Amino acid sequence: MAVSNSITAILNFIIFLSSIPVIAAGIWLASKPDNECIQLLRWPVVVLGGLLLIGSLVGFIGAYCNRPGLLAVYLFFMAVLIILLLIVLIIAFTATRHNGGSHPVAGTRFQEYRLDGYSSWLRHHVTSSGSWPSVRTCLAVSDVCRKLNREFSSTEQYFATDISPLQSGCCKPPAACGYKYENPTTWENPENPRADPDCLLWSNERSKLCYDCDGCKAGLLENLRQEWRKANGVLVVAVVVLIFVYLVACAAYKNAQIQNISVRYKHGWI
Structure with a gap:
């Protein structure tokens, strides 16, 4: 297994473990009385944590088993997840940037x-x-x-x-x-x-x-502002980590394709 594949597999296993406290934090946030009463803001962190867990599993399996197909799915999934996280971050920062009244x-x-x-x-x-x-x-x-x-x-x-x-x-x-x-x-x-x-x-x-x-x-x-400011820190860290992992996964995908072509050429399939 190439070095980039190994690194991607390890990083995605760490992301898998990290997604559990993200989901827990999202459940805590959703259980607050203010968020319970505002459905629009209640579940985004929980949903993103769940998507993070699923994506990390796909990335780990694709990198560890050197499966280009799974890595391609993973790269698309992660790109969508990064975009969603950025959208939530922009909304959260826009809504909480004021110092309150x-x-x-x-x-x-x-x-x-x-x-x-x-x-x-x-x-x-x-x-x-x-x-x-x-x-x-x-x-x-x-x-x-x-x-x-x-x-x-x-x-x-x-x-x-x-x-x-x-x-x-x-x-x-x-x-x-x-x-x-x-x-x-x-x-x-x-x-x-x-x-x-x-x-x-x-x-x-x-x-x-x-x-x-x-x-x-x-x-x-004000309750929402205080709670979502805390969530913003978690989301910023998640976006930075995901972008780094995504770049490493791109290298792993390229290596997997090269290795797949080499195997097919060696066996005379191309």
Whole structure:
């Protein structure tokens, strides 16, 4: 077996092993409450991890057994996979390149968020009038806000804890509205509520809370931004490794073709 074939086989075996944590990371990402409610963003990492696993197996077998046909299939498969990864990377970077619309809340460890701090593409695909009703319904039946009541038993404990952006935006009224805390999802109405639409949208009813608030939409976008920024690092490494392996595999394919022609010539088949 030629040196390039050996290297390709070894690299693809490593990629096969590496695809397992990629799939695991994708499942973790898909299980997050925000991604559970946005089908478009839920499964791409899992799907790409699965394709990576299949492609690495084909490449390993083709290189190890010196099969030009399998290597040709593998090269085409990997080219498509690299293109898909680049597309996902471009979308992810475009959607997460903004620094977010966060601002601190005095007297607490958590922050609140504004919609104008996020990319217009992400706002359109997640918080538009056509998309939000289904996302809102999903969030309302999730455990995002309910678990706050289980986690915090006192006012001091609640305000001293850094809750998630999604919980900050959806599970409580904006701090500027002047609502008085009773428990994480129950707040006493102020005597003179502000005219901010989010202040008027808050409800102590468990199915409503602040799920219709712009602050809830912004908190969801911040959760997505943070999670996908972590995923971006994995995707960048995957693209660099795949391009390197692809170049080595091209050399292995060329060697396999040359060896195949030599064998046929030796036996008088050509």
